[in-house]
Amino acid sequence: MTAFGKLxxxxxxxxxxxxxxxxxxxxxxxxxxxxxxxxxMITDQITETVESELVELTDQYNHxxxxxxxxxxxxxxxxxxxxxxxxTTPQGQAVAGNVGSLQPGVMDKPGWAxxxxxxxxxxDTRSHxxxxxxAQLPGGFRLLIGRDLEERRxxxxxxAKAAQWSVVIVLLLGLGGGVFVARRxxxxxxxxxxxxxxxxxxxxxxxxPVGRSGDELDRLAExxxxxxxxxxxxxxxxxxxxxxxxxxxxxxxxxLRNRAEEALALGGNETEYRAALEGTIDESDSLIRTFNxxxxxxxxxxxxxxxxxxxxxxxxxxxGIQELYEPLAEDRGLTLSVTAQPATVHGNRExxxxxxxxxxxxxxxxxxxxxxxxxxxxxxxxxxxxxxxDGGNFHFSVTDHGPGIPAADRARAxxxxxxxxxxxxxxxxxxxxxxxxxxxxxxGGELQLADADxxxxxxxxxxxxxxxxxxxxxxxxxx
Numbered sequence: 001m002t003a004f005g006k007l008x009x010x011x012x013x014x015x016x017x018x019x020x021x022x023x024x025x026x027x028x029x030x031x032x033x034x035x036x037x038x039x040x041m042i043t044d045q046i047t048e049t050v051e052s053e054l055v056e057l058t059d060q061y062n063h064x065x066x067x068x069x070x071x072x073x074x075x076x077x078x079x080x081x082x083x084x085x086x087x088t089t090p091q092g093q094a095v096a097g098n099v100g101s102l103q104p105g106v107m108d109k110p111g112w113a114x115x116x117x118x119x120x121x122x123x124d125t126r127s128h129x130x131x132x133x134x135a136q137l138p139g140g141f142r143l144l145i146g147r148d149l150e151e152r153r154x155x156x157x158x159x160a161k162a163a164q165w166s167v168v169i170v171l172l173l174g175l176g177g178g179v180f181v182a183r184r185x186x187x188x189x190x191x192x193x194x195x196x197x198x199x200x201x202x203x204x205x206x207x208x209p210v211g212r213s214g215d216e217l218d219r220l221a222e223x224x225x226x227x228x229x230x231x232x233x234x235x236x237x238x239x240x241x242x243x244x245x246x247x248x249x250x251x252x253x254x255x256l257r258n259r260a261e262e263a264l265a266l267g268g269n270e271t272e273y274r275a276a277l278e279g280t281i282d283e284s285d286s287l288i289r290t291f292n293x294x295x296x297x298x299x300x301x302x303x304x305x306x307x308x309x310x311x312x313x314x315x316x317x318x319x320g321i322q323e324l325y326e327p328l329a330e331d332r333g334l335t336l337s338v339t340a341q342p343a344t345v346h347g348n349r350e351x352x353x354x355x356x357x358x359x360x361x362x363x364x365x366x367x368x369x370x371x372x373x374x375x376x377x378x379x380x381x382x383x384x385x386x387x388x389x390d391g392g393n394f395h396f397s398v399t400d401h402g403p404g405i406p407a408a409d410r411a412r413a414x415x416x417x418x419x420x421x422x423x424x425x426x427x428x429x430x431x432x433x434x435x436x437x438x439x440x441x442x443x444g445g446e447l448q449l450a451d452a453d454x455x456x457x458x459x460x461x462x463x464x465x466x467x468x469x470x471x472x473x474x475x476x477x478x479x
Contacts, residue, residue: 016178024170031163039156043131046147047112050133053083053145061137069143070096083147084117084130090140099144107142110134114149129153188217192224204232256283312349314394315340317356318387325360332364333381340387345394347443347462352396355439355447358432359398359458360385367400367455393445393461401455410449436460 053076061069066087073085077098086097088107100120106113111134116127132146191209198206207228208221263276322338329336345352363383386397405413414437436458437447445462 016174016181020171020174020178023174024167027166027170028163031159031166035156035159035163038159039152042152042155046131046149046152047133050083050131050145050147054133054135054143057143057145058135058137061141061143066095066139066141069137069141073097083145084119084132086144088142088144090142095141097144099146102144106132107134107144110136110142115146117146185217192221199228204228204235252283252287256280259283308348308350309346310349311344311346313342314345314387314396315342317349317353318385318396321353321356321360322385325357325364329364329383332368334364334368335382336360336364336385337382338385338387340385341389343387343389343394343464345462345464348439351439351442352460352462355436355460356385356396356398358436359396359460362432362458363398363400363402363456367402369401369454389464390461392464394464396460396462397457399452399455399457401452404451404454404456405449407451413449414447433458 057069057072060072064071069087073087073096076082077085077096082098084097084099086099086102086107087095089095092107098120100118100122102117103115106115112131113134114129114131117130117132118127129149130146131149132144135143135145137143188209188211195206195208207225210221210225211218259276259279263273266272318338318340322336326336360383367383369381381401384397384399386395386399388395414433433447433449440447440460440462443462445460448459448461450457450459
């Protein structure tokens with residue numbers, strides 16, 4: 001398609017043509033109305049003037065007879081710019097006046113008429129147009145009084161010419177403006193199209209150019225760029241997840257295979273086979289837990305979990321997690337306590353409970369105070385679960401007094417399969433904080449990692465007022 005073809009097919013150009021047609025129609029109607037009113041005003045003025053003279057000349061005839069009328073007409077006919085006058089006998093013969101010829105039959109019909117005429121003193125044969133009034137006088141005489149319509153025709157011609165030029169100018173300016181607007185819009189659309197083509201070719205770093213006018217195209221570009229940022233982040237996360245799955249699951253799968261191969265190669269008794277099978281089951285359970293965590297993260301990030309949003313008591317969830325993990329904490333030499341204020345939260349209870357459980361598991365694994373040079377612990381050996389409202393949000397927090405996480409590593413710690421422990425002596429897949437962060441995002445909140453001085457404080461924050469989208473999801477999919 002040629003550049004001109006693309007131009008005339010744009011929505012901006014078509015809208016310009018529509019507005020141009022409407023504006024031209026409005027301008028033509030306005031000028032037509034003005035011309036019509038001007039014509040009517042001139043006609044009314046002529047009518048009033050002729051009627052006034054007819055009354056005066058009729059009085060003159062009634063008082064002075066035909067001679068007095070002829071005398072008055074001859075005097076008036078000599079004035080500069082005089083009206084048209086003509087007096088005829090009952091037989092139609094001209095008696096006095098300045099009219100040389102009329103259209104046939106004009107004098108036979110009393111009343112108003114528009115007719116061609118020619119004056120007596122004119123040497124050329126050119127006819128003029130006039131508005132005349134014919135009256136029948138006593139005795140059969142007929143009196144014609146009229147006014148030339150050249151002034152009306154000339155004024156109407158001026159208005160008509162102005163209308164023509166106005167329409168031409170409007171069309172030219174409208175088409176020029178339409179081409180300018182269409183080219184400007186087409187340029188920006190082409191820029192967006194080029195960006196999308198490069199993105200489809202694989203360059204996810206491309207962004208739609210944003211102007212400085214702040215118009216609807218700029219707002220669209222800003223939203224598209226925000227969407228592209230999100231897509232790029234998701235794609236990067238997907239790539240990272242794929243790489244991490246391939247790396248982190250390769251080791252347990254290899255152990256599974258080696259244990260089974262070793263059991264088959266060495267033979268042995270029933271006890272050895274049972275030990276090999278139990279080890280295989282443990283490795284399988286670990287893999288299943290990893291995949292379950294990945295599925296829960298995927299559900300949270302995709303928004304599917306919004307179908308199960310309910311109102312629940314946040315304090316009850318916190319106490320339930322404390323009861324569940326208190327024995328595990330005691331085995332590690334830690335004290336697990338809870339401080340919770342009753343409050344109703346709207347959300348996915350299962351996911352929020354799982355996210356809080358992940359935070360408590362991390363605190364139990366890594367929250368044991370570090371021993372100093374004298375062998376004593378550097379901080380208290382307790383873990384505190386808090387659940388309380390704060391403004392428009394509700395905070396679930398888990399505080400420990402272990403080594404904590406350096407500020408530079410806290411954002412990375414919430415990524416999938418990231419384990420800051422280099423030796424990886426503790427069991428786990430590196431998905432606990434990632435799941436908690438995804439659950440917070442699903443509910444319109446966030447996960448924050450802060451310094452407990454010493455130790456780490458993980459805060460899961462969700463809004464007390466639910467998101468509109470989650471509330472609609474509950475209304476459409478009642479539990």
